[in-house]
Amino acid sequence: MRHSIFPTILVSATLAAAAPVWRRVNIDDAATAEAQQRDNGATRALSAVPIKTSNGQCLSVDLNSGDFRHNLMNVVVANCDGSSNQQFDVITQGAHNNIAGQALIVSSSLNNCLNFDPRRQPGNQVLMFSCGGRADGGGQVTDSQLFAFTGNAAGIPLVPLNSNRDGTVCLKLNGNTLDQSGCNPAQASGDQLFTLGDGGNAGAAPPPPPPADEPAATPPPAGNPAPPTGNVKLDPEATAEAQQRDNGATRAFTAVPVKVDGQCLTADLNTGDFRQNLMEIKVQACDGSPQQQFDIITSGKHNDQAGKTLIVSSLTNGCLNVDERRQSGNQVLLFSCGGRADGGGQVTNSQLFAFDGNAANIPLVPANVDGAKCLFNNNGVIDVQACNAASPSADQSFSFGDGGNASAPAPPPADEPVATPPPADEPAATPPPPAGNTAPPTGNVKLDPEATAEAQQRDDGATRAFSAVPVKVDGQCLTVDLNTGDFRQNLMAVKVQACDGSPQQQFDIITAGKHNDQAGKTLIVSSLTQGCLNVDERRQPGNQVLLFSCGGRADGGGQVTNSQLFAFDGTTANIPLVPANVQNKCLFNSNGVLDLQGCDAASPSADQTFSIA
Template sequence: MHSSLPLLFGAIAIASASPFERRTVAALNTAAFDEAQQKDNTATRAFSGTSIKTGDGRCLFIDELSGDFRANLDPIQVAACDGSAGQSWDVITAGAHDNVAGTMLLVSTLTQACMNFDDRRAPGNQVIMFSCGGRADGGGAVTPSQLFNFTGGAGPLALQPQSGANVCLAVTSTNVLDQAPCAAGDATQSFSFGGGAPGAGATTSVAAAGPTSPVAGATPTPTSALASSASTILATNTKVPVTASSASIPSGPSTSSPAIGSAVQGVSANSTSAVPVSRAGGVLQPSAAAEANPKDTTATLAFSSASIKTSSGQCLFIDSTAGDFRQNLIPIAVQDCTGAAGEKFDIITAGAHNNEANSTLVVSSLTEGCLNFDDRRAAGDQVIMFSCGGRADGGGAVTDSQLFPFGGGNSIVLAPKNGAGATCLFANGAKLDEQACTGDASQTFNIVA
């Protein structure tokens, strides 16, 4: 690892609690940002480079350093209109991430991230910017959490996400955008587009193709609601380049998984230092990993620190450094059993992330991540470890991509519930993969305590 290239998270002295305090970064990671926030050059834009004005004439803006290293999780703030880059928005009505008539995406011209409503997140932290399509690494397609009702025109209009029933976005007293029950005539829920040119079809563009690089000094100073949480204000907007020698980050949306044929046998404890990792971020962030993968101390365990063996007697294994900076996206290796910590799993039949009878989570005893099947990912990279509950930052509750039917005993067919009984996991050479369920012995695993 090059000592000059770790992710530079801000050293922030917290003076008061804020939902954004752990996400402020001193710099974006160039490769991860470019992967996560890709401009859709096929999109139809109703407005391009416009402002979004509140009912009292102020403007919505983002500070690209108020989220994570990819410019995800940025809150949407409100300030006097000043024409800065953070106040510039594209209104997209059709494209790679919007295939629903009568809807729009609200895309930051600065970062290319989409405005997003997610009621699974903590109250007060549900309206954020996120990679268009809903996948943190930019690999998503369309998600209703980013689609807002739109019939045309510059407004005034309400910002009503399709993922919420009777939910409208509203300006709070702390000058950030939040959600509230829709109320006709409420000025805090009234928005309009202005200050930019109407779009002219798919070719209308303000910036060059590709993700828009944040411009130093272009973003408004954070509002007092955010600034009060830090004794140090980060004044420069910087992207830190990551070389191939310090991090291996895919050049596009998740198209391949890290090599797992030679898993690290010496992993006996979960790292608490900034060691290199194989996927996005390049360097483990122990605090982010701990937040993303907390241990569920309320859980009911059928087995604790058990090995999961294939029909041929090999063990499932994870290398805690083979994923991203949060220890998400780790592939599962299949290898000869050694008793290493990466071979140990908890079988959880009830708890914070499992509320379904006759089902189980398969949780790494090493990282506390959950075995996860996601058919939206590239083939060969759909079986991974991920934060239990299905949210990258650990804020999720229950997801069927991590639940497997289990009625007890010491064997299990790993048929994820989101596969509807048609998909089973199996040992595909040196890794765990997915295939159609056949009832073959290769799809049955033994749990050995």
């Protein structure tokens, strides 16, 4: 369910100078539940305690700030009142902390972590964010959330581990907002000192966890219940983006049952989130329903490995996915193929299973688990356990379709490599190229999920003349090139390619909203990335028309810029796209790349003539 929380509040001039004023947002409950998960197996030195400043006030999570899933929330200083937003857990070991002598500071009510990000603007670098550092909750350990901790809880500095790279900082008060400044932790004083709870000794942080070849995230005991299920309100647009059918894939079987113990795997449509991720797989009596039909994909954009297969729901297009970081009994679920919640993933070994073409009484051995493990029927739910793949037990033996022998998996085409993205839990911020570059860098850029989520925000309150429609020129479609751009999906090239209906070719035409306050103008916004078409003549010719964060600021903090506004009177056929920030120039198709040139807007040439929808 989506609901609005908390009206926009007025803040003092001091606070306004220190950090931006956050507007009311619509919280997405399903996305928030996924992003902000409590680590029940963590070691807590302190639970639900206040953090007090040297002047006796308390840190407080500002519930009027943050995004739709409780990321990027401000921390302010207020009179202590015992409220839930003033209660924190101090975690010395767990799924998101595997470093001795360090602690996470976690909101007890929201489950997000105190995070220091020096790339953000001064005054807005200390915020609450999903523990592990990924906006969708999929992160593991990040040094931006770890703070030095010896067990002493009285009058201590809070020193983020990641500041050691570029100059040590301590958290401190800046007016009534939590901020940072350079410091020598041994000499910290005044507003750089904090007391956790009543200031007693909490006990030293525990020794390091097991060796690196064992999972850092230790799941709780198997007896823990799986997350509650129920009918979630789907977001059709987000679901369509996340769950896309790979029409070009090689299918050994299509729409067949997958059987174990004489019953059929069944997608439980009453589970999962707002875009049909995290759906449970049950084992039920075979009934031929669409929930019991699966495709066996041996080659495609989400499978580039010979001898492996994807197991894909023919109904939802989600892939069977194994994630041992989740609680026992809830580690095998359907998830967007490629492993990214928004559908932007490529290939992940958490969705690949060994397959040699034999389809009868075979083990399903996931490629991402350590040691010999197989899927099995755990009392009506698909789960994972240790096994001997050469001699699986009955509840570890599966059959596809009627159990006949399929053709062996085909290797991927040699001329169409599918790039495996780098680990999502190790973001590396690649700075954007200077304006003089001839073209943005191509290839698979390592995105920073936190920075991207902040920079590319959808304006849900905008007026859209059209949503998710193609923009055509010369009979072809504008296409966002996902292999270009920087670490937060700015500076992405727009190509002109044959129309194929892909999300990269879908745009929103926004005639009013927070980034467009001018009558007779429109924004042209990628429905996929939320970036705005932007014209910048300071860049080199051939690289002046790119997608950029709406509002014109790289971090997403911009309001309105005329470099993203185009004249629009409602006509949608054979129109020029005339940017508001230049004179006597139009966009045009420059041999397959969108570019800018002089034009007569009253009589544009064919390659300057665009149609919307």
